[in-house]
Every structure is written in C-alpha cells, then in structure tokens.
Amino acid sequence: MMRADLKLIHAWIPEGARVLDLGCGEGTLLAALARDKGVTGYGLEIDPEGITACVAKGVNVIEQNLDEGLANFDDNACDLVVMTQALQALRRPDLMLDEMLRVAGECIITFPNFAYWRHRAYLGFKGYMPVSRSLPHAWYDTPNIHLSTFNDFERLCRDKGLSIVDRAVGIGDHEGHWTSRWWPNLFGEIAIFRVARRP
Amino acid sequence: MPEFPRDSVGLVTPETAHFADPLALACGRTLPAYDLVYETYGTLNAERSNAILICHALSGHHHAAGFHAADDRKPGWWDAHIGPGKSIDTDRFFVVSVNNLGGCHGSTGPTSVNPETGRQWGPDFPIMTVLDWVHSQARLADRLGIERFAAVIGGSLGGMQVLQWTLSYPERIAHAVVIAATPKLSAQNIAFNEVARQAIRSDPDFHDGWYADHDTAPRRGLKLARMVGHITYLSEDAMGSKFGRDLRTTDLNFGFDVEFQVESYLRYQGDTFSTSFDANTYLLMTKALDYFDPAGAHDGELSRALAPAACPFLVVSFTTDWRFPPSRSKELVNALIRADKSVSYVNIDSTHGHDAFLMPEPRYQAVFAAFMNRVAGDLGLEGHS
Numbered sequence: 001m002m003r004a005d006l007k008l009i010h011a012w013i014p015e016g017a018r019v020l021d022l023g024c025g026e027g028t029l030l031a032a033l034a035r036d037k038g039v040t041g042y043g044l045e046i047d048p049e050g051i052t053a054c055v056a057k058g059v060n061v062i063e064q065n066l067d068e069g070l071a072n073f074d075d076n077a078c079d080l081v082v083m084t085q086a087l088q089a090l091r092r093p094d095l096m097l098d099e100m101l102r103v104a105g106e107c108i109i110t111f112p113n114f115a116y117w118r119h120r121a122y123l124g125f126k127g128y129m130p131v132s133r134s135l136p137h138a139w140y141d142t143p144n145i146h147l148s149t150f151n152d153f154e155r156l157c158r159d160k161g162l163s164i165v166d167r168a169v170g171i172g173d174h175e176g177h178w179t180s181r182w183w184p185n186l187f188g189e190i191a192i193f194r195v196a197r198r199p
Numbered sequence: 200m201p202e203f204p205r206d207s208v209g210l211v212t213p214e215t216a217h218f219a220d221p222l223a224l225a226c227g228r229t230l231p232a233y234d235l236v237y238e239t240y241g242t243l244n245a246e247r248s249n250a251i252l253i254c255h256a257l258s259g260h261h262h263a264a265g266f267h268a269a270d271d272r273k274p275g276w277w278d279a280h281i282g283p284g285k286s287i288d289t290d291r292f293f294v295v296s297v298n299n300l301g302g303c304h305g306s307t308g309p310t311s312v313n314p315e316t317g318r319q320w321g322p323d324f325p326i327m328t329v330l331d332w333v334h335s336q337a338r339l340a341d342r343l344g345i346e347r348f349a350a351v352i353g354g355s356l357g358g359m360q361v362l363q364w365t366l367s368y369p370e371r372i373a374h375a376v377v378i379a380a381t382p383k384l385s386a387q388n389i390a391f392n393e394v395a396r397q398a399i400r401s402d403p404d405f406h407d408g409w410y411a412d413h414d415t416a417p418r419r420g421l422k423l424a425r426m427v428g429h430i431t432y433l434s435e436d437a438m439g440s441k442f443g444r445d446l447r448t449t450d451l452n453f454g455f456d457v458e459f460q461v462e463s464y465l466r467y468q469g470d471t472f473s474t475s476f477d478a479n480t481y482l483l484m485t486k487a488l489d490y491f492d493p494a495g496a497h498d499g500e501l502s503r504a505l506a507p508a509a510c511p512f513l514v515v516s517f518t519t520d521w522r523f524p525p526s527r528s529k530e531l532v533n534a535l536i537r538a539d540k541s542v543s544y545v546n547i548d549s550t551h552g553h554d555a556f557l558m559p560e561p562r563y564q565a566v567f568a569a570f571m572n573r574v575a576g577d578l579g580l581e582g583h584s
Binding site for chain 1: 543544
C-alpha cells in the first residue's frame with residue numbers, strides 16, 4: 001500500500017522520466033514508477049534498512065546525506081527531483097530547493113503542514129509542541145528542524161521567483177481528501193508542491 | 200566424513216585448466232601457453248545462467264571457500280560470504296574462483312617453468328595487467344561453458360577486475376559487485392607499493408629476481424613489504440583496540456627487540472607471508488594495481504571510460520578504509536551516475552579498515568545478500584525469495 005502523497009506523485013510523473021528521489025526510504029515510489037511507467041533514476045538515502053530494502057527491490061540507491069548537497073549530479077541530469085517528507089529535516093531547505101532545480105527543471109516536494117488546524121489547536125489550546133500522525137516526534141528528539149506551513153513554502157517559492165505548477169494538501173492517508181481549494185493552509189495535513197524554474 | 204560447519208561448502212579440490220592458445224598481453228608480450236588453477240562451489244544449472252566469478256585481491260588465490268583437508272585450521276579467504284545460505288549462496292549459485300596469472304598458487308606465474316628456456320620464469324615473467332587477467336578469466340569461462348556470468352564479484356584489486364569485466368565483456372556480465380576498490384590508485388597508494396617493491400628488490404637474496412637459481416628467496420624484503428602493506432589494510436582504530444601500546448613484557452627494556460605487541464604482530468604476519476608467497480609475484484601484483492586506470496585512455500574522464508558498461512552495479516566501501524577510502528568508491532559511483540548507469544552504493548560502518556571486505560559485518564552481509572537475491576530474481580533462478 002503506497003502512502004497517499006506517493007500516489008499523487010506517482011500520478012504526476014510522466015512515462016519514462018528520469019527521476020531523482022531525495023530521501024527515498026525503502027524505494028517504494030521508484031519501484032512503482034519503474035514498474036508502471038518505465039521511469040529510471042536514483043534514490044538517495046542514509047537509513048541502512050531503507051538502503052537494503054531498495055537494493056532488494058532493484059532500486060538504484062546511493063548512500064548520501066542530503067545536507068551535503070547534490071554536487072555529484074550535473075545540471076539538468078534528471079527530468080524531475082522528488083523529495084517527500086524530508087524538507088523539514090534539512091539544514092538549509094532553501095539551498096536544497098536551488099539544488100533540486102539545478103539538477104532538474106521541475107521538482108515535487110511534500111512536507112507536514114505546521115499550520116494544519118490540529119497542530120494549531122495542539123499548540124493553541126494545550127500549549128505544547130504538536131505531536132500528530134505527520135509529526136510523531138517529541139520536540140527534543142525530532143529530526144524536523146525546519147517546520148513550515150503551506151503558506152511559508154509558497155512565499156519561499158515566490159521570493160525565489162519559482163513557478164508553482166501544482167499544489168495540493170492531503171489529510172493523512174485519505175486519498176480522496178487531496179484538495180487545493182478550501183483553506184489548504186488550515187485544512188491540509190500534508191502539503192505537496194510541484195515547482196518549476198521560470199522558463 | 201569430516202564435520203564442517205553447516206554453512207560451509209565443505210571439502211573442495213582445486214582444478215587446473217590448461218590453455219594452449221597464446222594470450223596476447225597488454226605489455227606487448229605473449230604467453231604461449233598457461234595453466235589456470237580454480238575452484239568451484241555449487242552446481243552449474245542446465246541453462247548455465249547461475250555462474251558467479253570471484254576475483255581475488257593482491258595476495259589472494261583461488262581458495263576462496265571451504266577446506267582443502269579435514270584438519271585445515273582455516274577455510275578459504277572469503278568463506279564469510281560464500282556458502283550455503285551466505286551472501287553468495289552456493290545452494291543457488293555456481294561459484295568460480297580463479298588464481299590469477301602471475302600468481303604463486305598454481306596458475307602460471309614466475310615460479311612456473313618457461314618452456315622456451317627450461318628454467319623458472321622468475322623476473323622474466325611478463326608484467327600482468329587487470330585487463331590481461333580479465334581476458335584469461337573469460338577464456339576459463341569459455342572452457343566451463345559459461346557464456347555470461349550472473350555476477351562478477353571482487354574486493355580491492357578484485358574489484359578492479361570486476362570493473363574491467365564490465366568494460367571489456369559487457370555482454371558476458373549480468374551484475375557487478377565492486378567492493379573496497381578504486382578506479383585508480385592514488386599517488387600515496389603507488390608510493391606504498393614502491394616501498395614494498397624496494398624492500399624486496401634491495402634484499403641481498405633477491406638476485407635481480409633470479410633467487411630460485413641461488414636456492415634462496417628475498418624473505419626479509421618480502422616480510423618488510425608485507426608489514427608495510429598490512430599497516431595499510433588495518434585502520435588506526437582497529438590497531439589501537441587490538442594492540443594499543445601494550446607491551447609483551449611488563450617493563451621497557453631500552454633496546455630494539457620486539458617490545459610492543461603491534462611489533463610482534465606485524466613481524467609474525469610478515470614472517471608467515473614471506474615463507475608462503477613468491478616475491479616476484481608480489482612485485483607483479485603491485486604493478487598491476489599501479490597500472491590500472493580505465494579512465495587513462497579517455498583523458499581521465501572516468502564516466503566516458505564507463506560507456507560500454509551495461510549491467511547493474513553494487514559498489515561497497517567501508518568507513519575506516521584508508522587504503523581505498525569511501526571517497527574513491529564515490530568517485531566510481533559518481534562517474535557511473537554521470538554515465539547514466541544502474542548503480543547502488545553503500546558505505547558500511549566498520550572498524551576493520553580495508554580488511555573489512557573480508558569480514559562478516561551484519562549490515563554488509565544484509566545488503567550483499569539483498570543484492571545477490573536481486574541477481575537471482577533478475578535471472579529467474581530457483582530459490583529466489
């Protein structure tokens with residue numbers, strides 16, 4: 001069973017694309033894309049179990065820390081760079097966005113929306129840092145050092161002069177709830193952006 | 200029947216293949232005829248699609264797994280990874296392990312008799328290259344009826360042979376596993392090799408390589424060569440935790456006899472090696488290492504040199520390896536990416552330095568086994584899970 005954000009990305013990626021998946025986990029997305037759409041490419045991962053799972057699936061996986069950049073990938077080496085649920089754990093998400101759009105003309109990014117109403121309620125009413133399905137860690141051991149909101153990310157794209165090709169938010173694993181229409185910053189638990197360099 | 204561990208290939212017997220067709224070598228000379236000594240483990244399937252070639256490192260040989268006799272103290276050099284249920288699972292694969300030309304364990308080399316002169320080849324044996332070895336291994340594959348290897352696998356100098364296989368015989372290799380290797384030696388690597396060579400060549404018993412004619416051998420030189428080599432195989436941490444500054448006796452004796460445990464260990468390693476290995480072979484093997492540089496013919500552009508490669512690669516390095524550190528494996532990986540090849544790369548946490556490729560490290564075993572399972576799956580072999 002593929003995670004809901006992965007399903008949406010799967011639908012967005014064209015046949016035969018060359019894809020780089022940053023923080024590819026167990027290679028679920030790349031394996032499905034290779035099988036269904038003839039997509040090729042590489043995943044980057046640092047988790048040993050994830051890497052072994054990729055190797056077992058026949059997914060090309062490179063042990064590489066995203067905070068060290070993508071210098072080993074040439075300009076326009078790929079058609080698309082994907083990064084799911086890793087942005088918030090990077091040291092410099094803004095620089096990574098530049099790197100992603102150097103390696104490919106387009107990228108797809110998903111991250112937990114900190115402005116999701118449940119997170120707001122948790123902080124607003126309980127007075128504690130939110131802990132939820134999409135943010136399961138305590139404040140002291142979380143890998144998520146750069147939490148942001150749907151609006152924050154949109155503003156970053158605007159400041160960088162990037163074009164937002166598509167955007168949506170989702171609620172947990174409910175595929176049917178992907179929406180970009182009503183108050184995404186409030187009702188979206190997971191934000192998903194498809195961003196391109198300006199032509 | 201002698202008792203061997205359940206995951207051992209058990210008793211194995213080396214075989215010899217004689218080749219009467221001359222082999223043209225990179226140095227411009229030709230070997231008129233030669234023998235290759237090899238071992239096999241497991242069974243070749245009817246489709247001949249499950250064969251694995253193991254390439255050995257500097258001081259290695261064909262005896263990679265199992266035992267030659269019931270009372271052998273140690274199994275083959277890569278027994279940790281070859282056997283029933285191990286990473287290279289002999290219940291599923293047919294494994295071929297060959298002693299390279301120029302070696303001193305049965306394949307034609309400096310200690311063999313030169314048919315033209317009737318005396319040992321000695322220093323007159325042609326300098327071998329990784330490319331020459333790969334050609335000779337391909338001929339052995341022909342002899343065994345293996346059109347295409349399911350995988351060619353090797354560590355260190357063995358990994359260089361794997362890389363050469365993907366370039367010279369892309370249609371004959373379905374998967375490549377390159378472990379603790381490098382696409383070319385660094386100046387420091389060559390420097391260490393040169394120290395080793397000078398240690399051998401300056402031994403009064405070397406006799407310009409004709410020591411066999413004098414019924415002697417440059418054992419002191421070979422011992423020194425091995426000692427310096429051995430230092431580069433271990434990590435500082437491994438040496439530190441194994442020996443620290445431990446003394447053999449309780450007090451310093453203010454002399455030059457063995458005092459520290461690490462001295463004793465190195466001398467022992469050197470002594471053992473110097474009585475079991477041929478000095479001319481050691482010289483040849485270090486030259487093969489120095490010369491290897493597939494990018495050399497492509498203006499140093501490794502990614503261009505890799506153009507012929509067509510199979511998926513698994514590249515493995517070890518964190519404390521300073522002989523061929525992870526950065527050298529990454530160099531290969533990045534060139535493979537640039538050349539748009541299928542590759543996976545893992546950097547295994549280990550304290551064992553370069554020698555880690557020989558050891559059973561849980562993560563190393565897990566990822567190696569996962570890749571080999573994928574090899575079996577790709578080729579539709581029985582026992583694929």
